[in-house]
Amino acid sequence: MSVAAMVAEFDDVAGWTADAVEHLGNRYAIPAACRGSASPAALAWLAEACELSTGTTLLDVGAGVGGPAAWAAERFGVRPLLLEPMQTACRAAARLFGFTVIAADGTRIPLRTGSIDTAWCLGVLCTVDDKAALLREIHRVLKPGGSLGLLVVVARGRTRLPGPEGNHFPTQHELATLLDRTGFSLLEQTTRPDDAPLSWSRRAEQVRAAVAARHHSTHAYKLAAHQSDQLTLLFRTRQVSMQLIHAVGVDT
Numbered sequence: 524m525s526v527a528a529m530v531a532e533f534d535d536v537a538g539w540t541a542d543a544v545e546h547l548g549n550r551y552a553i554p555a556a557c558r559g560s561a562s563p564a565a566l567a568w569l570a571e572a573c574e575l576s577t578g579t580t581l582l583d584v585g586a587g588v589g590g591p592a593a594w595a596a597e598r599f600g601v602r603p604l605l606l607e608p609m610q611t612a613c614r615a616a617a618r619l620f621g622f623t624v625i626a627a628d629g630t631r632i633p634l635r636t637g638s639i640d641t642a643w644c645l646g647v648l649c650t651v652d653d654k655a656a657l658l659r660e661i662h663r664v665l666k667p668g669g670s671l672g673l674l675v676v677v678a679r680g681r682t683r684l685p686g687p688e689g690n691h692f693p694t695q696h697e698l699a700t701l702l703d704r705t706g707f708s709l710l711e712q713t714t715r716p717d718d719a720p721l722s723w724s725r726r727a728e729q730v731r732a733a734v735a736a737r738h739h740s741t742h743a744y745k746l747a748a749h750q751s752d753q754l755t756l757l758f759r760t761r762q763v764s765m766q767l768i769h770a771v772g773v774d775t
């Protein structure tokens with residue numbers, strides 16, 4: 524990933540988030556480390572759809588700082604495996620949750636074919652150029668019939684939106700075609716369930732405020748904040764929506 528704004532957003536801010544959580548306390552870790560805007564309701568929908576249970580191997584592709592995987596481990600007893608290309612984000616997930624993170628690109632996952640029960644990929648697809656390569660690679664490592672939980676920002680109309688740098692939002696039709704072509708059957712889809720409760724969003728906001736207070740004057744902070752503002756604008760003007768998807772791998 525070479526776009527400076529994306530490096531700022533996914534690497535610099537990841538490290539600063541871990542710093543702020545370490546200062547504020549552990550109870551801030553999961554809300555602050557869910558950086559694909561997943562609320563507990565969204566995570567619960569995905570967890571139930573994928574029928575997570577104790578011992579399920581859950582591969583989180585593009586895991587960021589590890590919040591969703593930590594949530595699934597805490598609530599459902601899954602065995603999380605995280606994969607994330609940004610080095611500082613990998614270290615942040617290790618610092619906050621003690622996870623070992625595979626530092627790799629999702630288009631080249633260093634895991635055996637058919638070795639994973641379930642995969643999640645939350646808020647990642649729109650940041651990846653070769654979406655088909657990413658999905659094919661997830662399909663390869665999943666056991667036959669294994670579940671894939673996706674959180675995807677979908678464009679309502681045209682796909683080339685004036686949004687955050689480096690992002691390309693698929694339309695619903697593109698997304699459905701992509702899943703079909705990469706060996707997945709889309710079983711169920713919903714728009715984002717309810718917003719997070721205040722107990723969760725306040726903690727996330729406190730961490731964001733601590734990061735802003737300390738780093739607002741840096742170039743990386745300004746780049747990341749601009750990315751986030753642009754995405755917020757796309758949501759507010761209803762040019763994009765957040766979709767949760769449960770798909771399963773089928774024979775190709």
Ligand SMILES: C[S@@+](CC[C@H](N)C(=O)[O-])C[C@H]1O[C@@H](n2cnc3c(N)ncnc32)[C@H](O)[C@@H]1O
Nearest residue numbers: 533557558559585586587609628629645646647
């Ligand atoms: C919006 S963040 C979401 C992070 C995390 N999934 C969450 O929900 O908190 C998108 C993440 O995708 C990662 N990413 C971008 N390109 C990727 C790729 N080719 N393979 C795997 N992850 C990628 C970024 O580094 C970033 O951590």
